[in-house]
Amino acid sequence: xxxxxxxxxxxxxxxxxxxxxxxxxxxxxxxxxxxxxxxxxxxxxxxxxxxxxxxxxxxxxxxxxxxxxxxxxxxxxxxxxxxxxxxxxxxx
Numbered sequence: 001x002x003x004x005x006x007x008x009x010x011x012x013x014x015x016x017x018x019x020x021x022x023x024x025x026x027x028x029x030x031x032x033x034x035x036x037x038x039x040x041x042x043x044x045x046x047x048x049x050x051x052x053x054x055x056x057x058x059x060x061x062x063x064x065x066x067x068x069x070x071x072x073x074x075x076x077x078x079x080x081x082x083x084x085x086x087x088x089x090x091x092x
Contacts, residue, residue: 013074015067019043020060021051022067024074033082037071039064 012026012035025036040051041060055064 012078013071015070017063017066020055020063020067022071024071026078035075035078037075039067039071 009025011023013022013024015022019042021040021042023038023040025038027034027036040053041055042049042051044050055061
């Protein structure tokens with residue numbers, strides 16, 4: 001009997017900023033490419049680590065802003081590398 005091999009997808013980019021985790025996923029379908037960005041806050045509930053998508057306080061907001069900046073830079077770099085810098089529409 002042949003075993004089924006499953007591969008776990010790996011993110012295109014990950015970063016941790018203290019307890020904030022940024023994950024960027026690269027996707028492609030029908031010749032179109034795009035990125036999904038997930039930002040979570042890790043916290044400990046007793047002995048168990050959990051994740052939340054809510055943020056509080058100035059400290060979280062500062063880290064959240066930095067995470068968004070890192071995601072933006074990564075995606076921009078990927079777009080420029082994939083298109084040789086041609087026809088990129090970006091809003092500043």
